[in-house]
Amino acid sequence: MKFLDLAKVYIRSGGGGGGCVSFRREKFIEYGGPDGGDGGNGGDVIAEAVDGLNTLIDFRYQQHFFAKSGQPGMGQQRTGKSGDDIVLRLPVGTEILDEDEETVLADLTVVGQRVVLARGGNGGFGNLHFKTATNQAPRRANPGQEGIERTIWLRLKLIADAGLLGMPNAGKSTFLAATSNARPKIADYPFTTLVPNLGVVGVDEVEFVVADIPGLIEGASEGRGLGDQFLGHVERCAVLLHLVDGTSEDPVADYHTIITELEAYGGELADKPRITVLNKIDALDASERAHWRTELAEASDGPVMMMSGATREGVTDVLRALRTRIDADRLRQRKAEAGPVEDAPWQP
Numbered sequence: 001m002k003f004l005d006l007a008k009v010y011i012r013s014g015g016g017g018g019g020c021v022s023f024r025r026e027k028f029i030e031y032g033g034p035d036g037g038d039g040g041n042g043g044d045v046i047a048e049a050v051d052g053l054n055t056l057i058d059f060r061y062q063q064h065f066f067a068k069s070g071q072p073g074m075g076q077q078r079t080g081k082s083g084d085d086i087v088l089r090l091p092v093g094t095e096i097l098d099e100d101e102e103t104v105l106a107d108l109t110v111v112g113q114r115v116v117l118a119r120g121g122n123g124g125f126g127n128l129h130f131k132t133a134t135n136q137a138p139r140r141a142n143p144g145q146e147g148i149e150r151t152i153w154l155r156l157k158l159i160a161d162a163g164l165l166g167m168p169n170a171g172k173s174t175f176l177a178a179t180s181n182a183r184p185k186i187a188d189y190p191f192t193t194l195v196p197n198l199g200v201v202g203v204d205e206v207e208f209v210v211a212d213i214p215g216l217i218e219g220a221s222e223g224r225g226l227g228d229q230f231l232g233h234v235e236r237c238a239v240l241l242h243l244v245d246g247t248s249e250d251p252v253a254d255y256h257t258i259i260t261e262l263e264a265y266g267g268e269l270a271d272k273p274r275i276t277v278l279n280k281i282d283a284l285d286a287s288e289r290a291h292w293r294t295e296l297a298e299a300s301d302g303p304v305m306m307m308s309g310a311t312r313e314g315v316t317d318v319l320r321a322l323r324t325r326i327d328a329d330r331l332r333q334r335k336a337e338a339g340p341v342e343d344a345p346w347q348p
Contacts, residue, residue: 003195005156005233007059014042014069014083016121016144019129022075023137034137036127039144040070040080042120046087049108053091054198056156067118070144073126083120090154093236097153105152109159109236117152121145155232158196160211161326163234165262166243167254168215171279173197174309175243176212179319184212196233203319208326211237218257231265238329239322240272243279243307244296251278251292252299273325276300277318282308 017039024032045067068083090096096106096117106115124142131138164172173184173193180199197212213230234240242258244251255276262270278296281289289306296304305321307314 003055004057004060005055005158005196006229007056007154008063008151009059009088009154010064010149010151011045011088011118012066012149013045013118013120013147014067015147016040016042016123017070017072017080018143019124019126019141020073020075020078021127021139021141024076031136034127034131035075035077036141037073037075037078037080038126038129039073039123040082041123042070042144042147043067043083043085044116044120045118046085047090047094047096047106047108047115047117048087049092049094049111049113050089051092051111053089054156054158055091056094056154058089059154067120067147069147070120070123072144073123073141077126077128080123082123085120088117091156093157093159095155095157097155099151099153101153118148118150121147157235158198158211158233159209159236160198160234161208161238162201162210162322163237163240164210164212164243165234165240165258165274166215166279167245167248167257168217170215170243170245170254171309172212172215172243175241175279175307175315176201176210178309178312179315180210196230201319201322203316203323206323206327208323210241210322216258216261218260231262231269235267235269237272239325240269240274241318241322242274242276244276246278246280246288246292246306247283252295255296255299273329274300275305275318275321275325276302277305277307279307279309281306282311282313 019039020036022036024035065086067086070083071080073080090108092111094108095104098105122145124144127138127141166172173186176184176199179201184197193214199210200207201210211233213233244255248254278293293304305318307318
């Protein structure tokens with residue numbers, strides 16, 4: 001299935017049915033009076049997060065979603081049937097944006113979460129609704145309320161615990177393949193990864209999800225290479241794993257390139273916790289390892305781990321470091337959801 005993480009769709013809720021002007025006319029009933037029913041309500045357009053989807057490809061072939069309109073009211077005090085709702089089934093992690101592509105209307109982060117994007121119009125009142133003691137034969141009814149029509153954007157941001165960052169051919173896909181059952185494309189040329197990949201990684205009997213995105217190059221924020229559009233898939237991660245290719249001409253320059261693109265992307269991505277790893281150390285001798293580790297530590301102003309995805313040297317230590325950061329983030333989220341702890345009342 002082809003991966004698609006951005007789609008433009010047009011939605012319209014159903015209009016309400018019009019009210020009915022009708023009078024009761026039966027034999028031997030001289031003053032039947034008004035009996036026109038109300039119109040039915042229009043259907044809503046609803047977005048729902050469902051399990052088992054990880055792409056928006058369905059919305060490439062169908063962009064228009066219209067809910068049913070309500071039926072008009074009828075005589076004998078019969079109310080029109082309400083229109084059926086239409087439900088947009090979206091992957092978990094989908095952001096729904098307004099037409100300006102900036103205003104966030106909803107963020108679907110939990111399976112089963114539902115949001116009404118366009119509410120259907122109310123049905124009009126029939127003439128029975130307007131009957132009073134002084135107006136016993138009203139000959140008016142309200143039309144139904146029109147539906148809402150709007151254009152929205154769907155943007156998928158995959159939900160993962162950890163995200164992989166690095167230049168093309170930094171070894172991100174190799175790391176994902178070595179630590180999970182995911183099978184991303186691996187080759188000896190740049191940009192072998194064209195779409196994000198997810199893998200479930202386990203260490204010490206604890207599992208978490210890692211997202212691998214296409215590599216960044218200098219000027220990605222300006223559209224060079226594949227651009228920085230895929231950075232949205234690591235915005236929700238608790239920690240970023242920054243892989244630096246130890247066999248490149250200047251690993252420190254590669255490190256600064258990625259940091260510059262993160263800062264240019266904006267938001268809170270540049271401030272997220274990061275673990276810097278010198279990768280492909282199987283191709284380096286002891287002096288080269290020590291040299292580049294020291295240089296990267298000075299550039300990142302923090303510790304630098306070393307790893308080889310091909311030989312799995314140091315992989316377990318990196319996974320444990322990721323797990324520690326992820327557990328800390330999960331604990332922080334649980335405390336935030338629980339709210340402030342109230343002090344127990346004083347007791348003698």
